Amino acid sequence: MAATEGGAVVSSLSVVVAVTLLFLASGEELPRITHHPENGGMLSLLVVGDWGRRGLYNQSNVAAQMGKAGERLGIDFVVSTGDNFYEDGLTGVDDPAFMESFTYLYTAASLQKPWYSVLGNHDYRGDVMAQLDSALRIIDTRWQCMRSFILDTGVAEFFFVDTTPFVVHYWENPEDHQYDWRGVAPREAYVGKLLKELDMALAASAARWKFVVGHHTIRSVSDHGDTEELVELLLPILQRRNVDLYINGHDHCLEHIGSRHSQLQFLTSGGGSKAWRGVFAPNTDEVRFFYDGQGFMSMQVTPSHLEVVFYDVHGRAIYTWGTSKDLLHPFV
């Protein structure tokens, strides 16, 4: 057991998961989790987003295929890009949706690993504090949801960013929805502090690979398209700090978009349940892959190589992309 300064408690799992207090030394304030891969130098994981619908809209099928892929790859953990529970997040820590959309759905042995999750806009329409509450880990020990945090895997660092509060529209024109802004308002102060902490953490990172995970798109060619606030506020930091990948959900599809101005690549894995929006609106960046249906993504990462695969609802690998880094500097 370890506790962050903010009081979030992370229960010890069978794997090595520990929140350390390194940020005290570095001045960095984002909570940090350490999770080194079981298989020495190779990290394997799955990424899924926009999923919690009690198995409907092919969520069950995607979950079953994730189990098979997870088994084959021997994954270390799962990353959720948010919109964990539809339509309006959880009503509280005792909301049966938590088990009906998570525990009873992702039952494969290979998926009994930590699920590192961010919140999506639909999660913000419910009781946000419930999803962040350690009481959920008593129900299901896999659940690791925080607003913004760092996951240090040795070979790569993942920087999870709480993107919903960036979007002005949700604050100023919520329509029929109610957003749970407890702990987040006022927007400008929250977003400003978060960006500063992220920038510092990225600058201080010595990781070979830097991945940033958020719910909302930066660049997308589907229904929601680009998120202007993130293009304006987050993108320049990711480019300046040589981030390798921005990984998101929000658009219910699978896509890979290459950036024209930096090494940064945009990967959307938002196909956890309802999909098929029928929208394709190319932007000025390079669309390398777009699939409008359900599915998920796997990643395998070594100090020198990164491979990403998208799978459809049948578990078929429909796209593979890889990149390498030369080992000029010895990896510690």
Ligand SMILES: *[C@@H]1O[C@H](CO)[C@@H](O)[C@H](O)[C@H]1NC(C)=O
């Ligand atoms: C579920 O997947 C099948 C196979 O791709 C597809 O034909 C069907 O439309 C999907 N159902 C929904 C609700 O998206």
